[in-house]
Amino acid sequence: MEKSRHYALILLTTICITYFAENFLRSAAGALTPLLIEELNISHSSMGMLISAYFFIYGVMQVPSGILSDRLGARKTILYFTVLTIVGIFLFWWSKSYEFLFIAQFLIGIGCSTFYINAVRLVSAWFPANRKATAIGILSASSGLGNFISYMGFPLAVERLGGWRTLYLWMSILLVINWVMNIFLLKDKGDIQVHTSRPDKPPVLKSIVATLKDKRLYPFFAGYMLSTTAWVFMNWMPQFLIDVRGMTYIQVGQIASLGTIAGIPGCILVSAISDRLKKRKAPLLGFSILASAILIVFLNLPTSTPIYVFSALNFLMGFAYSYWVLYFSMIPETLPPQKAAVGLGLVNGLGTIGFSIFTPIYGYFVDITGSYTTSNTLIQVLSLMMPLIFFLFIKECYGGIYDDE
Template sequence: MIKKFSYYGLFIWGLASLFFLYEFFLQVFLSTISDQLMQEFHLDASDYSIMNAGYFLPYSLMQIPVGILVDRFGARRLLTIAIAAAATGVFWFSRIHSFEYGFISRFFMGFGSSFAYVSLLVLAMNWFPRRHFGLMVGIANFLGATGPFLAGGPLSLLLNLFNNNWRLILLFISILGFLLAVSVGLFVRNSPGRKKGEIIHLDPYKEKFSIRMKLLLKNRQAWMIVFFSAFVYLSLPLLGAYWGTGYLQARGLSRNLAATMSSFLWIGYAIGSPLTGKISDQTKRRKPTLIFCGLIGLIATLSILFIPINNIPLFICCFFFIGFASSGSSVAFALISEHVQKNVQATAIGLNNSMTTFFAAIFPPIVGFLIEIGVKNPEHIYSVENYENGLIIMPIFYALSLVISLFFIKESFCRSQHEVIKVRLS
C-alpha cells in the first residue's frame, strides 16, 4: 500500500491527466463548429447527433473491456496505443468531407479516448495513498474539464484567427496527440517498484470475465451508483458537447459569446470535481455531496428552461451550476470503488464510466429528433422552442439522480465496504 506521494508518481499521473484533457476536448469540439459542419456536410439535427455519437458509442462499449485489460496488463502500453488511435481519428476528421467518414473518424477518437479515465484512476490508486483518492479523482476531472473549456471560447477565437479553417486547427491538435503518445510510452510506469524485503502477493485477480461481472451484477449498490452517475452527468454533454452553443445562438447570442458561455459548464465541472471530492474525503461522507449535486442540477436546468432569463450573468450562473452538479459523478467513481471487492475495482469503474457515456451516446440523438419535430425550414434553423422540446429531459434526469441519492445509495464513510476491520484487544 502506498503511504506517501512521490514526485515521479505525480509526473506519471500528470501525463495521464493530459490525455484525459485531450479526450475531453475531443468529446466537445464539434459543438463549437456545429454550424459549419451541418452546412458543409448537409446535416440536420438528427444526423449531426448521430455523427457526434460516433465518439460516445465505442467509448461507452469499451469501458468494461478497458477495465479488465488495465487490471491484467497495466496502463502504459494501453495508453500509448489509445492516444495514437485518438490522434489518428483527429487527423482523419481534418481530411474528411462526408457524414459516413465523419462517423468513422469520430469512432476512432472515441475508441482511443475510452482508455483515458479508467487508466488514470488505476494509476492514481497505484501511485497515491488511498485516503487521497477522492481528491485525486477531483483534480483529474478539474484538469480534464480544461479540455472542453479550450474547445469553447478559445477554439472559437482560433477559428476567427484562422478564417474558420477548422481543418488546419485539427491537424495541429492531432500532432499534439502523437507527441503525447510518445511521452506516455517513454515515461509512464504502471506502479512503483517494490522495496527490498517487501512482501509480494501473487496476482489474485485471475477470475474470468463472467465471474467478475457476476460479482458486479449481484452488487445492488454498484448499480445504484452507476445510474446516479449516468443521470447526474447527462446534461453536461447535452449542453457542452451537442446543443449548448446552438441553443444560446437561438437566444440571440453571437457564436463567440455562446461558445464562451457554454465553457462555464466545464468551469463549474472543473471547480466542482476537486471540491466535492475534497469535501467528501474530509467529512468521510459521500451521500450529502451526491444529494446536493442532484438538487442544484434540478434547480439550474428548470431555471434555464422555464424562467425567461435575459440577464447574461444569471444565465452564466445557471450553466456554471449545471456543470458543478455534474461533478457529482466524480464522487460516484470514488464511491463505487468502496462498494465493490478490490479485485473488480477497475472493472466496476469501467462499468460506471460505460453507463455514463452510453447515456451520452443514446440520448442526444433522441434529443435531436425531438428538436427536429415541427421544423419547417429546409435550412434547419432551430428556434428556442425547438431546442427546449428536446432539452426538457435534463431536469427529469436530475430529479431521478436526486431520488436515487436520497433513498437508494448507502453511505460508505470513505472506506471499503469489503475490507477486514482490525480491532485491537486490550
C-alpha cells in the same frame, strides 16, 4: 516513501495532459455543432448521431477497459489505445464529409475509452486514502480545461484564423507529444511498480456476471445514466442558444466555455470537500440537487434575459455537476477489489451509452416538433429523479464498506 510520492506527482501531471487533450478532441463535435450542421447541411438528429458515434463505442468499451487493465496493465492499455485516438483525430482533421467524420469519431471513441478507468486505477494505487479523491479530482478537472478550450477556442479560431481545423491540428500534435512522454514516464522506476498483474485472474465473463449481480452497483447505474441527460443538453446548448435565443457563435462559445471551465475548480473542490468531511453521500446529494435546480432555471429563463445571466448560471451548473467525480472514488470503496475495475467500467459504460442514445433523440424531437420544448422538458424531468435515487439508494462508503459477496 518520498520517491513514491514524487513519482505519483509526475504520473498525475502526465496523465492530466493526456486527459486535457483527449477531452478537447472529444468535445470538438459538440463545440462545432453549429458549424458542422451548416457545413455538412445535415439535420439535428444526424448531428446527434455524429456526436454519439464517439460516445456509444466509448460506452461499450468501458467493461473491456477494466478487463484490459487487469490483463495488460494500465500503462500498456493507455499507450496502445492512444494510438487509435491519434489515427482518429487526424482523420477528423482531414475529413470533409459526414461519413469520414463519423468514422473518425468512432476511432477516437475506441481510443479514448480505456484512458480514464486506467488513469483512475494508477492514481488510486499511488495516492493515500486521504489524498485519493483529491488526486482523482485534479485528474478529472483537466477534462474541464480541455472542454473549455474546445468550446471557447473554436469560435475564436473561426474568427481569427478563418476556420476550426488549425486549432484542432495543434491539439492533435500536443496529444502525439504527450503519448511519447507517456512511453517514458508510465514505466516501472526502481521499486515503484506501475502495475502488477494478479496471478488469480478470474475468467472474463465470470467477472462481468459477478459484478452485474452485485446490487450495490445498481444505484450508481441509475444515478450516472440520469446525470448524463444534463450532459446531453450541454452538448446541444450552443445550437439551442443560437436557435432560440438568437445568439452568435462567439456568444454561445463564451457561455458554454464557462460551464466547462467551472469543472476545473468543481472537480477539485467537490473531491476535497468529500475528503475533508470524510463523507461521500452528503456532497453527492447536495451538489446533485443544486445542479438540477440550476439546470431547470437555465432552461426556463425568459428570452430577454441578459447574456451575463446565462453565463453565470452555466458556470454554476458546470461547477455543481462536478459531483460526478465522486463516483470514481465511491465505486472502489463500495465494491471489493476484484469487482471494482469491472464495476467502474460498467457504470461509466452504461451511462455513456445512455448519453449516446439520448443525444440523437434530443435532436430528433427538435426536427419533428420544430422546437426544443419536448427535449428540454424530458431533460428536466429526468434531472429531478437523479437526487431522489442518490437519497434513497446510495450508502455512505468513505474508507471502504465492501464485503466480498
